[in-house]
Amino acid sequence: MSPATQVRVLGIGMGPQHVTPEVADALRGCDYVLAAEKRDEDGLLAARRAIADAYGVELVAVPDAERDRSPDSTGAEAGYQRAVRDWHEARVNAYERVLRERGGTAAFLVWGDPSLYDSTIRIVERLAQRRGISYDVLPGISAPQLLAARHRVVLHPVGAPVHVTTARRLRDDLAAGQTNVCVMLTGTLDLDDLDDWSIWWGANLGTDSEELVAGRVGDVLGPIHAARDRAKAAAGWVMDVYLLRAPEVRA
Incomplete structure (x- = not known):
């Protein structure tokens, strides 16, 4: 398939009741939602799936990479930064494989607002650098x-x-x-x-x-x-x- 032409980073607040009309319109125009699956019985994944289902969009669950939580990675700031950087890189690799296979327009549903303590934008920036895709960001309730x-x-x-x-x-x-x-x-x-x-x-x-x-x-x-x-x-x-x-x- 052709590479994805667009990625949309959509803030969804704290659940379906916080999806703004702007985000709802954007989501309806997407081909699928990409979401990390952190574990079995993942409540946050279930919330994202419910939103995707409500707007008739397929959700593609991607097994999330394990972050290094050893004492060396959770103690000193340099170790913490390195562990997060490696974790993000693993996520980029996993999402890139899906984008390469599926193409189309993909959405990331960000809990809260993408601007506050969330790294989806950073990850999508890396994907854009690798694949030449365009992307935009819509805000949510923080x-x-x-x-x-x-x-x-x-x-x-x-x-x-x-x-x-x-x-x-x-x-x-x-x-x-x-x-x-x-x-x-x-x-x-x-x-x-x-x-x-x-x-x-x-x-x-x-x-x-x-x-x-x-x-x-x-x-x-x-x-x-x-x-x-x-x-x-x-x-x-x-x-x-x-x-x-x-x-x-x-x-």
């Missing part, structure tokens, strides 16, 4: 947006910024003086010594397993851990995000 809406808060104080980071970098960012932080890619909750800070936390936002907790860190850390366990038990996976604010910061 997890920080939905978190703020669920808790009915503004992410930043009046006239002040919000710092968006990952749990991996949180301690360095706090040490550098950040006092109003939105944390993504949590993995673990490292909130020791932050008892008097305020937190607005959510897991599996926009899904049937959604959990929300807010309050003083010292008062709600236990309930957050319990809610996190419930979300994972209900869905088989957990993705959480939270806003963390120092006690001296006024909203």
